[in-house]
Amino acid sequence: MNFVGKILTVLICVLCVVFATMAVMVYATHTNWRQVVMGDPGGFPKGLNQQLEELKVEKANVEAQLLAASTSLKEEQVMRRDRLTQLETTIDELRLLRSQYETQIQNLKTSEGQAVVTMKSTQETLAKLRDEVETLRRDIREAQQDRDENFAESVRLADLLQQADVKAKRLEGEKIALGVDVTRQRDLLRVHDVNPDQDPAGMLPRVNGLVMAVAGSGVVEVSIGEDDGLKKGHQLQVYRTGGGENRYLGRLEVMETAADRAVCRVMPKFRTGAIQVGDRVTSKFD
Structure with missing residues (x-):
């Protein structure tokens, strides 16, 4: 050489x-875009369709929670207003009662014997009134705190609903785009005469090689093998070039494969001439 x-x-x-x-x-x-969109039945991760359906269910649940929270908040506000009105009425009544007691105290001061007893009773009554007023004030503060907490919860649920709606719209757009892309890829495969539903692992790639050896029992060795994607059972076409023309000689079936070699059987049904060393083999004609 x-x-x-x-x-x-x-x-x-x-x-x-x-x-x-x-x-x-x-x-x-x-990337198997069909599996990304449709998902693997019973497998993980879930497809975009399944995620979209789950988000729709989650959105409906959040909307239901928001509606229930809004209704509960309105009812609670009505109850709190009624309670506040009652408390204010009670305070007014207590103030009136206290005023009456004070008037009584002034009247009782005219009597020395009853002044001490009346004063003590009045002081005790005032202490009770103060306790009641303090209790009422505490109830008012708790009612205001509950109202603020309910309002904050309604705002949080509204934010969750908005986020779920935005995510659902985004996934819907991705689903449409992927559907268009899958359709385009399938059309492109059909244009190139490839069945889009066929398992890619079983497809024979486009390879070319030479006949390296010929045995008398209809067995030949070719210069392409496993590294070229060749597998047992694949079929190759044999032809000879010369004089500016290609002559078709027959079809081979792969029996055994090595890294860069393969042993093939000549299929008698398709044989049209004697196969020699140096003849060309191909998986597909142009």
Whole structure:
């Protein structure tokens, strides 16, 4: 082998490694968009359709909670207003009662014998009134605190509802875009005569090679193998070039594969001529 032949051999090896690397990268970056949208039945993670349905259910639950909270808040406000009105009425009554007691005290001061007893009774009554007023004030503060907490809860639920609605709209848009993309990819596969529902693992890639050896029992060895995607059961076409024309010789069925070699059986039904070393093989004709 001369120097030029060695250079060509090294160049072919480098190109084979480059093409094999590119094929691995393309396969690694492939995404099954149908599975992303539809999901894996009984598997994880869930598809976008399932996530959208769950978000719709979550949105409905949040809306129901918001409605219940709003209704409860309105009822609570009415009850608190009624309670405040009653408390204010009670305070007015107590103030009137206290005024009456004070008047009585002034009247009782005219009598020395009854003044001490009346004063003590009045002081006790005033102490009770103060306790009652303090209790009423505490009840008012608690009512105001409950009102503020209910209002904050209603605001929080409204925010959750808004977030769920925005997320649902975003997922709906992604679903539509993915559906359009899946349709376009399926149409593109059909244009290239590829069944989009076929398992990619069973498809034969477009490869070309040469017949390296021919046995008398209808068995030949070709220069392509597992590294080129060839598997047992795949079929190859054999043809010979010469005189500016291609002559079809027959079809081969792969029996065994190695990294860069494969042993094939000549299919008698499709054989149209004698196969020789150097004849070309291909998986698909252009």
